Amino acid sequence: MVSGADAFVFEPRTEADVIRVFQVARESGRKVALRGNGRSYGDANIAEEAIVLDICRMNRILEWNPETGVLHAEAGVTIEQLWRTSLGDGWWPPVVSGTMFPTLAGALAMNIHGKNAFHAGTIGEHVTAVRAVLPSGSVLTLTPADDAFYELISSAGLLAAITEVKIQMRAVASGDLRVLPLSIANWDEQFAAFESLADGADYLVSWIDAFASGRSAGRGLVHAAWYQEESGARPHSLREDHQDLPDTLMFGLPKSMMSNFLRPFNRRGGMRLINAAKFRASRTLGNGRPHPDSLVGFSFLLDYVPNWRNAYQPGGFIQYQSFVPKEHARRVFAEQFRLAQEVKQEPFLAVMKRHRPDRFLFSHAVDGYSLALDFKHTAKRHDDLWRLCHRMNDLVLAAGGRFYFAKDSTLRPSDVTQYLGEETIARFRARKAEWDPEGMLTSGLAQRVGLV
Amino acid sequence: MKSRKVIVVGASSGMGRELVRQLAARGDRVAAVARREDKLAELAAEHPQQILPFPHDVTQPESVPELFAEICRQLGGLDVIIYAAGVMPEVGATEYSFEKDRSMIEVNLTGAVAWLNAAADRFQNVGHGTIVGIGSVAGERGRQGQPMYNTTKAALKTYLEALRNRLSKRGIRVTTIKPGPTATEMTAHLKQTGMMGAEDAAERILRVMDSGKEKFLKPSHAIIFAIIRNIPTGVFRRLKL
Incomplete structure (x- = not known):
């Protein structure tokens, strides 16, 4: 930001x-x-x-069919509006980002993915029709049968303005997931956990301590989650009041105050401590013990703390996410951490996910892994941070990796040409x-x- | 280096003109702002793709907001603004001309505030940008020869320091240049020898303009003016500087 x-x-x-x-x-x-x-x-x-x-004011749900799970909406409708409309009828958005606030137009322009990307792919794969206005004023409707459908979705808003979307929601019997936390000691365990869980789990995500090095490099906490079966015509877990995020966090602290509370820790020393403490806690608290969590609570971690971005003020932060084929991911991600540690600019937050390729024009997906890194930005170290990102880009490109326009601030023209390819x-x-x-x-x- | 979008105010002569030339030569898009249209046209003809001429009199600050917005539109944004307009009329040792003093306040200070406030407001909203003010070593002390010139440059230095303190945390760089004696139209009447050429000064300015600091253009000036700043008032009065 x-x-x-x-x-x-x-x-x-x-x-x-x-x-x-x-x-x-x-x-x-x-x-x-x-x-x-x-x-x-x-x-x-x-x-x-x-x-x-x-597009935010074009935010009407035009039609909702609880029998088929197809939702037709204006493109300014947010992911929050989607689940609030459909969950009571037993349907959940097929792909959601870590925050519920993107619009459908934005989600399709970037073709977002979620923690289920390894089997559900990107959101565009669940869209049955999209309507768009061209700069000339012409209006067109595209479906997956059209080649242009795969170009419009993912094109970062550079081809046409998406105005309406039809999306196939996913049926769920419960508003809760069964969530398994697994404390992870190093990179080898990270990848072993993902490969062993990917076959059966519905969601997979891992937090990684980017400050850890040596034999502890890659330590973190994997969360795997599965949809639940629940008896009854309309389980309570599907209701909005079951899903709504709490107003307070630990010790009754109002969430609205959290960004202020975090700010003093939002520096290298503080974040090293917090990352280490989180890992230590993961070794015991709930490790290996499945527990229920609401779909909203598990999916929208970024929404737990309102205005969490303010903790990075005044300099802000950037997110850097790279996608690397599975055979190179361990080496590339470990080297990215090493480079960041070498210049003392470790990301304060690191999150790994599993992906599968798709056929969209500006696809970010690979048969492999992504690593999303939050870097604090300061005016003083701006150039250092960009230099670090460019060094990390070189590693990703050499490994045949890709990038994601929704989370980019540092790509150069040559990076984009190389990862997308001349033909694309x-x-x-x-x-x-x-x-x-x-x-x-x-x-x-x-x-x-x-x-x- | 990526091409940047730059406004240079005071572009028809001296350091301003040389800055426009050198910025354009390295590929930047430059809005050249000055009062004398013929000089601007000559300058723009040197790099027609790079230089956009905008006639403007800095003593008309009320026209700045509209012109500033139009320039930003034509440039497609703004990365850097350089305020290089300045006047230093010849002032006699016993002369107290309000007209001359007012012209210096209007050109050296009021015009700078009008343009740089507009840029500061834009830059603070977008979170990036570089503001450069051409100050002077003359602003270091109240010298006998040019009371108001010294005053306007001292005020400009303080104003830029305040902008720097406000904006640096937002990633905006505010740089004060203190060129030292430079051979330009403005200094022609001084009949001083050994002055730095405007071309040389512009080269040096481009090297330091993104530093976000106060900068002398010659290392020796930093030492000389540190000494001058610290000369006791009573002694300084007798030096007839």
Whole structure:
């Protein structure tokens, strides 16, 4: 969260408004940047001197069919609105991010993944139809039968403005998951746990202590989770009041105060201690003992602490996520940690997930693993941090890895060309020339990495 | 190095003009702002793809917000602003001209505040940017020869220091340049020898402009002016500097 731009924000309420925004942009000689709820970590939803088309007010559920689980909504509907609409009827969004606040438009522009990415893939794989407005004002509807469907979804808002989505929700019999925490001693155990659990688990995620080194490098805590069966026509666990996150955390501390409480610890020494303490606690507290957790509680960890980003003020932070084929992941991730430790810029939070490839244009997915790293940003060490990220990029690229535009602040044009490949970029440019010949759609990200 | 979007105010002569030339030559897009349209047109013709001329009189600060917004639109954003406009009319040893003093306040200080406030407001919202003010070693002490020039440069230095203290934590760099004696139109009447050329000064400014600090352009100046700053008032008065 270190990017910013000075721009004009328009908040359309209807598809006709969206078309009008493109007209206004054309008349005023400005470009257009598409924005959902601003949940991407970098500069993908902003652009200097552009018109920002913020889709959040197009937030009506148009149709919900509890028999088939297909939900039809305007694209400004958030993941929170999805589950609040469907869970009571026994349906859950097939793919969710770590926060419930992204819009469908943003989620599809980035083609988000969740902790079930290793078997559910990305959210685009569960969409049955998508409607979009081209900069010309034309409207089109695409389904998985169309090649363009796989280009629009994942194209980071650079081809058209998504206005409506039909998505197939996933049936669930219970609002709770069975969650198994497993304390992990090192990298070898991390990968062994993922490979052994991936066949049966519905969700898999691991927290890793990025400060640990030597024989403890890679230590952390894996959480595996399974959907539950529950008897009864409408189990209580499916109700919203069972799912809603608590207002207080440990010791009755109001959650709204947590970011202030965290701020004094939000430095290298404090975070080293917190990471070590979390690992020590994982060795005993609940280790290896399954327990129930609500779908919301397990899925949206980032929403437990409101405005947690404020703990990183005033400099902010960046998230860096790389995706590496399984045969190279252990070596690359261990080396990324070593590089960060070498320059004393360890990520304060590190999270690993398992993925599978998909056919979307700007796919980030691989048959392998991702490692998401939260780096504190300061003006003083800005250049050092970018240098570190570029060194980590080189490792990822050499291993045939990929990146994720929703979580990028540091990619260079050459990085993007290498990981996407010339053919993919040519395909993007051909579609861009067809749908957006004036080059109206842009973003800070697209300008930075040379896509526009 | 990636191409940056830069505004240079006071671009028609001296260091401002050289800064525009050198920024454009290295690939930056530069909005050249100055009063004299003919000089601006000549400058823009040197790098038509890189230099956008904007006629403007810095003694008209009320027109700055609209022009600033238009320049940002045409540049497609803003990364750096350099305020290089300045005047130093010849002032006699016994002369107290309000008109001359007011012109220095308007050009050297009020104009700077109008432009740099606009940039500071934008930069604090977007979280990045570099603000550069061309100060002067003349702002170090109240010298007999140029009371108001010294005052405006001292005020500019303090203003920039305050901006730096406000904005540095947000990732914005505020740099004060103290060039020392430089051969420009403004200093032609001084008949001083051994002055640094404007081209040389601009080169040195570009090297340090992202430092976010107060910078002398020559290492020797840092030593000389540290001594001058610490000369007791009574002694300084008798030195006739």
